[in-house]
Amino acid sequence: MALKCGIVGLPNVGKSTLFNCLSNAKAQSANFPFCTIEPNVGVITVPDERLNALAELINPERILPTTIDIVDIAGLVKGASKGEGLGNKFLGNIRETDAIIHVLRCFEDGNIVHVDGSVNPVRDKETIDYELILKDLEAVEKKLEKTIRAAKTGDKEAIKEREVLNVYKAHLESGKAARSTPVEDEDRKYVADLFLLTAKPVLYVCNVDEGSIANGNKFVDQVREAVKDENAEIIIVAAGLEADIAELESAEERKEFLEDAGLKEPGVNQLIKAAYRLLNLETYLTAGVKEVRAWTIRKGMTAPQAAGVIHSDFERGFIKAEVIKYDDYLKYKSEAAVKEAGKMSMEGKEYIVKDGDIMHFKFNV
16 A cells, blocks of 8 residues: 655645655755755655564564555745745655655754744745645646536536535635535545645644753644644654754664653654654554564454455455454464464454554455
């Protein structure tokens, strides 16, 4: 399941620094706009302590965590929706992502130039929101023109589509994101083919100085107030600090560094987990001597659908799934002991997979 998050924000807010910490790829990071001209794509692993715990019990040949693609997209400026700066390329790259990680500069540093001359994360957020909304409005209006012509013939589906598109148009014209448009979930199908930029789920990352990592600062408070009605998650990260942590060679050094900074884990780990939740994802596990592996599924998937993530044949020929709860595996230490304790269940096609389920599929093609 290839999933992709796009890191967006104005120039010089710390996007590329954060990207470098998140992935194995290295984006150029410099003190001027448009340093990142082509989107940099990296693969990030989703931290999951359960994999290591299982590996200690099983001693597999390999451990494979699940991953998300992360895209560092070129900085945006006012007028991007009209093609200013790298606007069209930027907006096109966002359209290809599943969710948006919006980085906001919440620190002051006279050595790092702000594109608008001063630090104001709420203004920065509104700048990007405005450009995305304008681009979405353009897409909705274009489709509405065609739909109006079709509705004039009396086509009931076209009439319904026209009604829904008009709701979206009015909502966007009021300066609000498409994701909050007051329409029934089933009616969102009428704009699905537009891949609206502001319909994507968003995670706000407040990039702060080291001294603000624990409790935030006035800029973070301003962001919280600005997004309080968006039902959006906010993460506080000090990208400069994360970059220092990423450069450390050993796990022991990183642990000591984190303790000195008053952190339990790197901020990027929190960010990755938040992005995972943002995409409405869960993980199930497979465990054997060959490998211990995490698999990404969307919440609510049935056992056959989850099996299909491994291979389409598994879904097509699904018979049943052997399921062990993670806590039971840890308690009894082995699959054989779990079976003996009667803690392995046999589940059919209607079973909804739970986060952390350890599964083995029976199928026949």
